[in-house]
Amino acid sequence: MKDRFVKELGNQFAILSQLGRGAFSKVYECINIHTHKLVAVKIMRKYKLTAKQLCFAEQESHILQKLNHPNIIKLYGVYSTESFLVIEMECLKEKSLAELIKKKSLTEEESSIIMQTIFKAVYYMHKSHIIHRDLKPENLIFASKDLSSLKIADFGLSTEFELGEKLDTQVGTIIYMSPEQINCKKYSETADIWSCGMIMYYLLTNTHPIYVSGDNLDRFKVKLNGARWDFTNNVSDMARDLFLRCVKSNPIERYSAALALNHPWINHCSNRIPMTHLEEVRLHQDKLKIKMLCITGIFLTNIAIKSNIVQKISLNTPNELPPEKAPPTRTRNNLTSLHIPRRKPKSNSNTLKISSDNSSLLVCDLPKGNSITKSMGNLRFTGNNFYKGIHLCPINKKKSPKSAGRLNFV
CATH class of the missing domain: 1.10.510.10 (Transferase(Phosphotransferase) domain 1)
Known part of the structure; x- marks a missing residue:
């Protein structure tokens, strides 16, 4: 094989020793006579190669021609003769x-x-x-x-x-x-x-x-x-x-x-x-989920707080609730009647449930001993927890504040 190889390549290489062998090739340490370089020559007999193996061999030489990196073996040349396919490469004599x-x-x-x-x-x-x-x-x-x-x-x-x-x-x-x-x-x-x-x-x-x-x-x-x-x-x-x-x-x-x-x-x-791209995507999704959970938590907390306040106001203690059948409202000279529970609470503040003829509702807390002024629609009233009830007149905005309405305490 050596003699035929040397003859077909025109005495281009001087073979020194065999470095190794593969499934369908042998690798020799050679001297390139023209360049005087120490090289490794991979020799493959064409007649021993299947069409698939020949394709891989040609593909190897084509790929090595494209690559140029200090940590990839270098290709010096590719030769094809009647019997052989030859790849001339960098010679690596150290261990694997x-x-x-x-x-x-x-x-x-x-x-x-x-x-x-x-x-x-x-x-x-x-x-x-x-x-x-x-x-x-x-x-x-x-x-x-x-x-x-x-x-x-x-x-x-x-x-x-x-x-x-x-x-x-x-x-x-x-x-x-x-x-x-x-x-x-x-x-x-x-x-x-x-x-x-x-x-x-x-x-x-x-x-x-x-x-x-x-x-x-x-x-x-x-x-x-x-x-x-x-x-x-x-x-x-x-x-x-x-x-x-x-x-x-x-x-x-x-x-x-x-x-x-x-x-x-x-x-x-x-x-x-x-991180990989997939990890970054998952991290971004997790952050969005946490953000949405925080927003949802804040929203639900606000609803819970408001619901709790309304529940405390609307469903107060039994002693502070108005009777189930509230007395009918009385109309005095076109006045709106506002009902306040008669029983004086023991706590430091009063909860007032105020109703009018048009079914509007105003709820407020009156600290003990303090008065409060509230407006609802076109009504304004002032009251405190010293009075059993409050009667208001509709406010006429065109009139001066003094004649805007009359306030009666019961």
């Missing part, structure tokens, strides 16, 4: 994240740096309308010893998407796939965020949150649908909060890469946990 996790336990601070690097690359991908669909520790490779040099590689299953578009192709690594992918439902770029959550848990605990060696697909699905996320005591509350926001079973409630980058566990300059 999976190898690093197996070798050592990471501190929470180191895990935060790695997750920040991943979220930066994912944010850039999603902003460029690319979904990776196969994010996992094996596809994350360091360019150097620096933790922030981590790069996303292997875009063989990635695809482009339009804003708001839902995909339904079931591809990826099962234990890092989102519930909507595993259950063959439509999904969006938030599927990558779920994968980030799984990677984050792996960094914090050195184990997968659900999968146990030996689990088959059916058992894994059952465990996934009833997942309970357990942490060791040394994981901080902020780390747990970010993880739980990345693995919401409802994709609409799930974090985006942009929100994750502003989370206090990632961005130490921030002390505020950003």
